[in-house]
Amino acid sequence: MPQTDSDSVRTTPATPSVPTPRAWAVVLTACAGQFLVVLDVSVVNVALPSMRTDLGLSALGLQWVLNAYAIAFAGFMLLGGRACDLYGRKAMFLLGLGLFTAASVAGGLAQEGWQLVAARAVQGLGAAVLSPATLTLVTGAVPAGAARTRAIGTWTAVGAAGGAAGGFVGGLLVDLLSWRWVLLINVPIGVLVLAGALLWLREARTGAGRRLDLPGAVLVTAGLATLAYGIVQTEEAGWTAPATLLTLLGGLTLLAAFVAVEARTTEPLMPLKIFRTRAVTAANVAILLCGSSSFGMWFFMTNYAQSVLGYTPLEAGLALVPSSLAVVLGSKGAPHLMPVVGARNLAVIGALVGAAGFAWQSTLTADGTFLGTILGPGILMMAGLGLATTPLATLATSSAAPSDAGLVSGLVNTSRTMGGALGLAVLSTIAAAATPAVTSGAPDPSSLVPGYAMAFRVATGVLVGAAVLMLLWLPKPAGRVAPRG
Numbered sequence: 001m002p003q004t005d006s007d008s009v010r011t012t013p014a015t016p017s018v019p020t021p022r023a024w025a026v027v028l029t030a031c032a033g034q035f036l037v038v039l040d041v042s043v044v045n046v047a048l049p050s051m052r053t054d055l056g057l058s059a060l061g062l063q064w065v066l067n068a069y070a071i072a073f074a075g076f077m078l079l080g081g082r083a084c085d086l087y088g089r090k091a092m093f094l095l096g097l098g099l100f101t102a103a104s105v106a107g108g109l110a111q112e113g114w115q116l117v118a119a120r121a122v123q124g125l126g127a128a129v130l131s132p133a134t135l136t137l138v139t140g141a142v143p144a145g146a147a148r149t150r151a152i153g154t155w156t157a158v159g160a161a162g163g164a165a166g167g168f169v170g171g172l173l174v175d176l177l178s179w180r181w182v183l184l185i186n187v188p189i190g191v192l193v194l195a196g197a198l199l200w201l202r203e204a205r206t207g208a209g210r211r212l213d214l215p216g217a218v219l220v221t222a223g224l225a226t227l228a229y230g231i232v233q234t235e236e237a238g239w240t241a242p243a244t245l246l247t248l249l250g251g252l253t254l255l256a257a258f259v260a261v262e263a264r265t266t267e268p269l270m271p272l273k274i275f276r277t278r279a280v281t282a283a284n285v286a287i288l289l290c291g292s293s294s295f296g297m298w299f300f301m302t303n304y305a306q307s308v309l310g311y312t313p314l315e316a317g318l319a320l321v322p323s324s325l326a327v328v329l330g331s332k333g334a335p336h337l338m339p340v341v342g343a344r345n346l347a348v349i350g351a352l353v354g355a356a357g358f359a360w361q362s363t364l365t366a367d368g369t370f371l372g373t374i375l376g377p378g379i380l381m382m383a384g385l386g387l388a389t390t391p392l393a394t395l396a397t398s399s400a401a402p403s404d405a406g407l408v409s410g411l412v413n414t415s416r417t418m419g420g421a422l423g424l425a426v427l428s429t430i431a432a433a434a435t436p437a438v439t440s441g442a443p444d445p446s447s448l449v450p451g452y453a454m455a456f457r458v459a460t461g462v463l464v465g466a467a468v469l470m471l472l473w474l475p476k477p478a479g480r481v482a483p484r485g
Contacts (some may be wrong), residue, residue, distance in 0.1 A: 022074050025200040026141035030134040031158040032193045033097055036186055037127040037134075038159045040069065040076075041420075042166025042298055043182050046313040050179035057113040067232040068117045072124025073131075074417045075225030079217050081410015082269050086212055090201040094194065096130025099123075101190030104151035108184035119183075125384065132410035137201065137470050138411070152188045153390045157331030165324055167302050168317025174321040175314050216269035219258035227251030228418065240365060243295055252386045270411075278409060282473040283396040284415040288346065288390065289466035290340040291416040292423025293358065294385050299424055300431070300452050301361075301378065308445045309453075323378035330386020343391035344474040348467045350391075355386025355463035366446035384463075391431035395474065422460070427455040 044051075044065060052062050084092045098122055107119030130319050135155060173181040223306040230247035237244050262268040275281045298320070305316035330350065337346050357380025364373045431451035 006267055014400070017086050021095075023141040023202060024151075025196070027154060028136050029193060029196040030093070030137040030141075031155050032196070032417055033229045034134040034155060034159045035162040036097075036100065036189060036193070037073075037131045037467065038162035039169065040123060040127070040164055040186070041073075041162075041295075043170040044166075045299075045302065046167055046170040046317070047174050047179035047182045049234040050174055051116065054277065055110065055113045055116060056177065057116075059470075061113045061117065062111070064117050065120055067229075068121040068129070070232060070417070070421055071225050071228040072121045073127045073345040074228040074414060074421060075221050076125055076128035077132065077414040078220050078224070078270060078410045081136075081408070081413070082217075083129065084085030084090050084133045084409070089133050090197065092129050093137065093197055093201060094134040095195065096126045096128070096133060097190055097194055099126030100130055100193070100288035101126075101187055102436060104183045104190065108187075109183075131413045135393070135397065135409035135412065137163060137170035146156035146335065148398070149338060149390075149394050152394050153331050153333075153335040154390050156334075156390045156393055157328040159384065161324055161328050162483065165317075167313070167320055168324070171317040171368070175312075190240045201469065211267055213262075213480070214267055216258055216261050216265065217290075219254055219261060220269060221253030223251050223258055223419070224414070225251075226254060226426050228421055231425045234429060239429060274408065278475050279395045280396075280411075282470065282475075284411055286351075287392050287396070287412060287471075288415040288419035288422075289469070290351065290354070290385055290388055290392070291419030293354065293462055294382070295424050296427040296455060296459060297358070297361075297378075297381055300427070300455055301374065304364065304368075304448070304452055308448055309368065310445075319374050320378065322375055323382045324380040325388040327382035330383040331390050332386075333389050334390035336395070338391055344476070345393050347388045347391045347395075347474070348470050350384045350387030351463045351467035351470065352384070354381050354386060355460050355467065357381030357384060358456050358460040358463060362453045362460060364449060364453055364456070365431055366449050381382070388466075389428065392470075393435050395480070423459075427458060430458055431455040 014260055030150065048065065049064050051057060051065060057065070080092065090383070103122035103126060104120045107116050107123065110116040110119060135152075138151050138155045139148060141150040148315070157189050170182050171183075173179075173185060226247060228251075230244055230251055233241075233247060239245075258270075259272070262272055301320060301323075302316050305311040305319055306313065311319060334346060334350070341349065357377045360380060361377035394410055397408055429456060431448075432453075434454035435451035436447050
């Protein structure tokens with residue numbers, strides 16, 4: 001029986017299993033794949049102006065360079081997670097990484113805007129297959145207990161570092177080489193990781209004999225993709241535009257139909273029973289809320305540094321390096337703190353620390369300093385989110401049955417990705433509404449500050465709400481921590 005208690009992950013087994021060096025090689029390989037996936041969510045941002053000049057992209061076309069990846073990534077994630085269970089984790093890892101690497105070549109060599117957008121969509125599809133496999137490989141390679149918690153902490157830290165490093169890596173590549181290397185850099189790394197996967201990974205199937213639920217797969221993929229499309233469209237058309245409302249309603253309708261189909265089929269893509277596990281449901285909702293804040297943080301901080309403070313892309317990336325290190329330290333420190341304070345309590349503390357950072361950041365000004373408006377709040381924001389995400393991912397995956405490991409891994413990634421897309425769209429709309437209208441001439445960079453400040457205040461409230469939700473919804477610990485030694 002899977003454990004459902006929120007702090008069952010911190011009890012010490014009577015005979016602990018020690019992971020082998022090969023197991024940590026698997027973790028390293030899986031984390032490298034996750035780093036590539038998350039890096040490509042943000043690395044393209046600083047290269048967009050160069051892409052527009054070189055390929056003659058319109059403003060809408062430029063937006064779709066980002067959106068094509070996000071929509072395919074979110075839309076196919078659950079299908080990718082279930083495919084890991086049915087067809088093998090190693091096979092799906094290799095397939096996803098192969099697609100991702102090949103699409104990176106196509107995007108880096110694109111001569112027309114539509115070629116770049118198409119390559120980004122295939123990249124997103126590869127990422128949707130690859131990303132669930134990475135977490136499933138991590139949890140399958142390391143035995144349950146403290147070692148697995150540390151491995152998940154490493155996976156969380158590497159993924160967070162990929163998103164955080166995007167601005168710096170993109171700025172460096174664009175300044176030193178060209179925008180094409182933002183995509184082409186994936187190729188040598190992808191080939192190296194593929195070699196490691198062939199050498200170290202072993203095949204494992206937990207859903208042998210089951211068939212793929214094709215109607216469910218079509219409905220959930222179409223529903224998530226349509227919903228993601230509607231979310232990203234809000235930045236251009238607004239939330240009240242008929243096209244936006246119809247798209248969002250269509251996505252929700254498809255997802256409702258998916259739930260109805262899953263309740264009736266004998267071999268569902270997503271057994272609804274997994275949501276009866278309190279830790280799985282609560283942890284995923286909390287991950288969605290935390291993701292909605294973290295994605296917006298990188299977007300607004302990068303724009304604030306460049307548009308208001310006048311930093312170059314490379315300078316902006318360097319300015320955010322301490323925040324990147326903070327999220328890594330938070331994620332890696334969480335496994336050491338979980339046995340002391342408990343998984344649920346640590347997730348709550350992390351969300352509140354992050355909220356304190358967002359509240360501090362909401363005091364930014366047009367003449368802000370590096371120490372007061374970037375370094376200090378950035379470290380608090382990202383350290384807090386790192387502390388929260390590792391126990392949440394641990395709770396969700398440790399509470400699922402082995403046959404649903406890939407599905408739950410895909411669900412965790414879907415929650416984070418959809419939360420990020422939804423949060424960025426909502427916060428961007430709020431920031432735009434709070435930005436004073438420009439009556440004539442070029443806009444003053446300082447006019448962006450009220451909108452950014454409002455977005456950070458709203459994110460503060462979201463994280464406080466997430467902390468309350470976790471405190472009330474995540475299961476309470478069943479007992480005290482087992483003594484060490």
